Amino acid sequence: MADARISVPSSVARGEAFEVRIQIRHPMETGYRTDDVGKSIPRNVIRTFTCKYNGETVFAARLSSGIAANPYLRFFVTARASGEMTFEWVDDAGTRGSDRAAVTVA
Amino acid sequence: MSAQEMHDSARRRVLQGAGAFVLITCLPARAADGDLPAIPAMTKFLAGRTPRRERIRLDLPRLADNGFAVPMRIAVAGPFAPGPFVRTIAIFSELNPVPDLAAFEFPLPLERIELDSRIRLAGTQQIVVIAELTNGNLLAAAAEVVVTLAGCMDGT
Numbered sequence: 557m558a559d560a561r562i563s564v565p566s567s568v569a570r571g572e573a574f575e576v577r578i579q580i581r582h583p584m585e586t587g588y589r590t591d592d593v594g595k596s597i598p599r600n601v602i603r604t605f606t607c608k609y610n611g612e613t614v615f616a617a618r619l620s621s622g623i624a625a626n627p628y629l630r631f632f633v634t635a636r637a638s639g640e641m642t643f644e645w646v647d648d649a650g651t652r653g654s655d656r657a658a659v660t661v662a
Numbered sequence: 663m664s665a666q667e668m669h670d671s672a673r674r675r676v677l678q679g680a681g682a683f684v685l686i687t688c689l690p691a692r693a694a695d696g697d698l699p700a701i702p703a704m705t706k707f708l709a710g711r712t713p714r715r716e717r718i719r720l721d722l723p724r725l726a727d728n729g730f731a732v733p734m735r736i737a738v739a740g741p742f743a744p745g746p747f748v749r750t751i752a753i754f755s756e757l758n759p760v761p762d763l764a765a766f767e768f769p770l771p772l773e774r775i776e777l778d779s780r781i782r783l784a785g786t787q788q789i790v791v792i793a794e795l796t797n798g799n800l801l802a803a804a805a806e807v808v809v810t811l812a813g814c815m816d817g818t
Contacts, residue, residue, distance in 0.1 A: 573772060573773050573774035586759075586782075588759065612769075612770070613767075613769050614768075614769065614770055614772075615766070615767070615768060615769075616766070616767040616769070617764060617765070617766045617767070618764060618765045618766075619764050620760045620762060620763055620764060621758075621759075621760050621782065622753075622755055622758050622760050622763035622764065622781055622782050622783075623763070623764060623779060623780070623781060623782065624730060624731035624732075624779075624780040624781060624782050624813075625730070625731070627779065627780070628778070628779055628780050629777070629778070629779050630776070630777065630778035630779070631766070631776070631777050631778075632772060632774040632775070632776055633772070634770065634771070634772055634773065
C-alpha cells in the first residue's frame with residue numbers, strides 16, 4: 557500500500573540512534589462529526605502502529621482520535637544491523653496498512 | 663529637560679511596566695511548575711505513584727489558532743546507559759473527549775528519546791506527558807495550550 561510516506565536515512569552508523577519519520581494517509585475520523593444529512597459518521601482512527609526492525613518491534617504506538625488526520629510520527633531507533641524496517645497499522649474498521657524501508661548500517 | 667520630555671519618559675516607564683506585567687501574567691506558571699491537572703485517566707495510569715517533574719520536555723505552541731493539528735514534541739534528556747531506559751510514554755488531555763491521547767512503547771534500550779506528532783485539541787487545556795523508565799521511575803511534564811478553534815465537533 558502506498559498510503560504512507562516514510563523517511564529513514566539511507567546509511568547510519570552502528571549503535572547510533574537514527575531518525576524515522578512517517579506520515580500515514582488516514583482521515584482519523586473522530587466519530588463526532590455528522591454528514592450532509594445529519595447522520596453521524598462512525599469513528600475510524602488508527603488504533604495501533606508498530607515499527608519492526610529486522611523482525612523485532614522497536615517502537616509501538618497506541619493512538620486515539622486525539623491524533624490529527626494523516627497521522628505523523630517522528631521517533632528514533634538504534635542502528636543495529638543492515639536490514640529492513642516494517643511499519644504496520646490497524647484502524648477501527650479493521651483495515652491493515654503496512655509499508656517498509658531499507659536501512660544500511662555502516 | 664522640558665516638562666513635555668519628563669512627561670514622555672514617565673509615560674514610557676508606565677508602558678514598560680505594563681508590558682512586563684502582561685508578559686508575566688501570560689506565562690503558563692501553572693503548567694510549568696504547579697500540580698498536574700486532575701485527569702482521571704492519568705490518575706489511573708499513575709496508580710498512586712508520583713512522577714518527578716524533571717528530564718522530560720513537552721513542546722507545544724502556547725497558542726494554537728486551530729485545534730485540528732497542533733504540533734507536539736516530547737523529549738527525554740539522556741544519557742540513559744548504563745541506567746534505566748524509557749519504556750513507555752503516555753499523553754493525557756484535560757479536555758478532549760478521549761483523555762488517553764496516545765501511548766508509545768520503546769521495547770529496546772534507546773539513547774535518544776524524541777517524539778513528534780500532531781494532536782487534536784478540543785479547547786484550551788493542559789496536556790500532560792508521563793514517561794515510565796525501566797526501573798519504574800516516572801517523569802512528567804505539562805503544557806498549557808490556548809486553542810482558538812476547537813479540533814472536534816462534538817458539542818463539548
